[in-house]
Amino acid sequence: MKPCRSQYLTLRGLRYHVRHWGPEGGPVVVMLHGWMDVSATFQFLVDAMQRQVHVIAPDWRGFGQTDWAQGGYWFADYLADLDALLAHYSPDAPVDLLGHSLGANVAGIYAGVRPARVKRLVLLEGFGMPATASSQAPQRYAQWLDEVQEQPFLRTYATRQDVALRLQKNNRRLTDARAEFLSMHWSAQNAQGEWALQADPRHRYANPVLYRLDEVLSCWQAVQASVLWIDAADSELMPRFGNPEQADAEIARRKGHLAHVTSLRVQNAGHMLHHDQPEEIGRAIDTFLE
Numbered sequence: 001m002k003p004c005r006s007q008y009l010t011l012r013g014l015r016y017h018v019r020h021w022g023p024e025g026g027p028v029v030v031m032l033h034g035w036m037d038v039s040a041t042f043q044f045l046v047d048a049m050q051r052q053v054h055v056i057a058p059d060w061r062g063f064g065q066t067d068w069a070q071g072g073y074w075f076a077d078y079l080a081d082l083d084a085l086l087a088h089y090s091p092d093a094p095v096d097l098l099g100h101s102l103g104a105n106v107a108g109i110y111a112g113v114r115p116a117r118v119k120r121l122v123l124l125e126g127f128g129m130p131a132t133a134s135s136q137a138p139q140r141y142a143q144w145l146d147e148v149q150e151q152p153f154l155r156t157y158a159t160r161q162d163v164a165l166r167l168q169k170n171n172r173r174l175t176d177a178r179a180e181f182l183s184m185h186w187s188a189q190n191a192q193g194e195w196a197l198q199a200d201p202r203h204r205y206a207n208p209v210l211y212r213l214d215e216v217l218s219c220w221q222a223v224q225a226s227v228l229w230i231d232a233a234d235s236e237l238m239p240r241f242g243n244p245e246q247a248d249a250e251i252a253r254r255k256g257h258l259a260h261v262t263s264l265r266v267q268n269a270g271h272m273l274h275h276d277q278p279e280e281i282g283r284a285i286d287t288f289l290e
Contacts, residue, residue, distance in 0.1 A: 001181075002047050004040075006065075011084045012077075017065035018085070019057045021046045026054040028089065029096045029289070032082070032103030033057065034125075036199055038064035040185035041100070044178060045274045048282030051289055053096075056089055060103075062200035064185070073203055078106045079113065086117055096289060097225075098122035100274060105129075105216075111227075112219030121225045122285060125232060125271055127251050130240050131213040144208035152201035156194035163187045163195050173269070173276045182275075213254075220257040227261040228288040230281060232269040262288065 007018045019039040031042045039057035046055055059066040061081060062073055069077070086095060097118045099107030104126025111118040157163045163186060164179040174182075187195045231238075231251070241247035255261055264284050269276035 001043060004043070004046075008065075009088065011081055011088070014061055014067040014069060014081075016061075016067070016081075016085070017059045019055075019059075021055040021057075022053050024054060026052055027096065027289075028093075029053045029055050029098060030082075030086065030089075031055055031057040032097070032099035032107055033060065033063070034099075034101030034103050036063070036197070036203065037100075038185050038198060040064075040182065041272075042274065043181065044278040045282055045285075048278040049286055050282070051286045053289070056085075058085055059198075062203055064198050068200040068202075072205070073200070075106075075207070075209070078102075079110055082106060082110055083114065083117075094119040094225075096120045096122070098124070098285070099126060100124040101126070101271065108223070109216060109219045111225050112222035115222060115224040118223075118225045120228070120289065121223065122228045122230065122288065124230050124274055124281070125235060125237065126229070127231065127237075127254055128213065128216055129211045132210040134210070137210060140206060140210060141208050143206045147205045152204050154197050154199060154201045154204075156190065156192075156196045157187065158194065160184065160187065160189075160195050163197075171270060171272050171275060174272070178275060217254065217257045220254075221259075223258055225260070226288075227258050228264070228284065229255060229258070229261050230264045230266060230273065230284065232271060232273040232276070233265055233267045234270045235273075236271045 002021050004019050004021045007020060009016055033039055033041050039059050042057050062068045094117050097107045104123040105128055107121060108123055108126050111121045160183050163183040167179045167182055168174045187197050190196045238247045241250045266273050266277050266280055274281055
């Protein structure tokens with residue numbers, strides 16, 4: 001494995017943990033992890049890439065070793081945190097930006113809001129969420145109000161090996177070695193000697209703000225960067241858009257709002273495609289960044 005180093009800095013009042021791979025002063029590639037994940041998720045992808053780049057990967061607020069946010073978690077805060085991160089590490093030059101899942105949703109919107117800050121954009125399973133309707137608002141607000149009155153929790157595990165097994169239950173393609181590595185970063189031992197996920201349980205609250213697809217697509221239309229769009233043939237999230245034909249049509253419609261896009265569908269891979277097929281994705285990214 002390529003060695004990484006950790007750095008801690010204050011971003012918007014929170015102590016952020018940021019992971020680095022590669023030479024300081026090299027071309028910067030910022031990698032953004034997904035929901036209920038941590039920056040170490042990109043280790044296998046970084047190992048597979050051949051280009052000499054400086055990878056910068058934060059743990060989002062409330063995940064990994066970054067502080068929990070006392071006021072809860074709102075999507076716009078991810079955009080503001082990313083803006084602050086880029087201002088710190090690359091104030092004068094655009095960067096190559098990669099995101100997976102939640103991170104890809106942040107990256108795609110940010111690239112449209114701040115087009116001059118993003119040179120090239122890589123979206124891993126970044127197709128967004130199903131569209132919502134205004135009629136869903138009363139129920140969604142009610143659900144959120146009910147949830148915030150409760151104390152949320154995430155289950156704990158007796159051993160770190162149990163955490164690795166849980167990761168493999170979530171992803172049947174995950175090898176023993178990769179599950180063992182991820183378990184070291186996905187969890188930490190608590191005062192009771194149990195292994196707890198490094199995530200604020202409040203991430204499980206329903207979002208009272210509906211997903212406004214038209215707003216997202218408007219941001220995508222403003223993206224100036226070239227885009228490498230990578231999704232998985234066996235993505236567990238695709239069925240949310242209907243049967244395979246309906247899902248492909250909807251993904252194609254959404255992707256059509258990006259002006260400069262190259263597409264890759266990775267076979268024998270699910271939503272955590274950078275764990276399943278890092279070598280293929282690494283080759284594609286190396287070529288894209290030429």
